[in-house]
Amino acid sequence: MKYLHFFIFLFGVASNSFAQSSFKLDREFDIQPSYTGVQGVEVLKVFVKSKKEKGSLEKAKKNVIQAIIFQGVSGSGSASPFIQVNYLDDKTKEFFNTFFGKKHYLRYVNTANDGSITPGDFKRVGKYFRIGYLLKVEKAQLRAYLEDNGIIRKLGL
């Protein structure tokens, strides 16, 4: 009984470190293709769930990059994902933790219409707001970046 608290503490530390090394996807968003711009660029509308508008644009940017890389967006030019999230090894997980943790993904996503929200895309559902952003993703550059870092294989090789 004396050492029970110590073991619980150890278990907590171990589980916390395990959580840091694992990679978790955010599933609370909807995404739909809007229109295609120039080649290698995807314009997508992302609906995120948030209690306030503040910070939801950054969340939408992260979600759309995750959707392009791990899920694919049906109906757009990126229907198939770059990589399956179930087959990530530790090195890849660490890479994506850094990629999303240090916000390197912001280089490949931007707002399509200077960040304004069109009427009807700001809706309250339950306790949350469902906010839609029109985002532009540099898909070709993102793929090239992942290829250069050895995360995915180059096409045709």
Place this chain on the structure above:
Amino acid sequence: MRKVSVLFLMIFFSANSIRAQFGINTTLFSIKPVTAKVSYEKDGVVVGDLFKVFYEKDKSNGSTKDVKVGYVMAHKIGSSTIKNNKTSKVYDGNTPLTVFKKVGVRNVEKGMEIKKVKRNFISYGAEYSLQDNTFFSGPTVLASFKGATGTISFVIVSNLKFSTNTPITYNRITKNYDIKSWGSIGLRGEKILAFLNYFQVSGLVGFFGAPLSVDNIGKTSNNTEYAYGRLAPWYVYGGLKLSFNINPRIQFYVQDLYTANLVSGNWDIDYHGGAASATSLESQLKDNLRFQANSISFGIRIR
């Protein structure tokens, strides 16, 4: 003639309803400051226009309803052709942004929709001043056209109650003038200095004079001659106003006005049926009316 006027009214109101259907409906672009992409050229927004802020909410049966958050008022309009201190200097590319001030609203979020609110062309209200024997003593009725922020409101002030029983001696005839009610007409400019949600602080500058009716002047106890007075003083006043907007249409306020004498040496009394005369009423009224005075008044305004 009546048919023509009815037809005109039908066309007028139908045009207004069509305009309401195709009115401005856009979203807020930023919160600090509150801006939206509406402009003078595209949407006809002018300073003082009121917009309802709302968002959609899903109902249990699948339909949506609009939830009103509050109101915002156009403070600096976005314009690509007009450049002055009432136009916005916040630009985003080629799209001018209109800057709004919050009116009775707290939690606005970027992305909430705004819709232009149709307002009365004439706003009206009433004031009551506590001080006695000033030009703003007692109850006051006022009306203003297009009670817009930053513009000059046309204010009609009436029923300024002050009375004197001071005997006025003219041609060795002493009369007791009982001046109880009269009206003046003037212009009042209101400039909003600061907004804080429901509260706003405004500066007031105006002038008035030219009484509309002074029927009670000359009604004496010992002389039944009907007379009217023609007073032609002009006064300027200025002060501060603290308003509480419980609603964009209903405003309670307290204001402190200081009245100063601009031109006051031209007081005349004319007699109908009697000898034409002119006397200085001002000197008789000076003991009873403070021409340069500070008056605190409370009021309500409905827009």
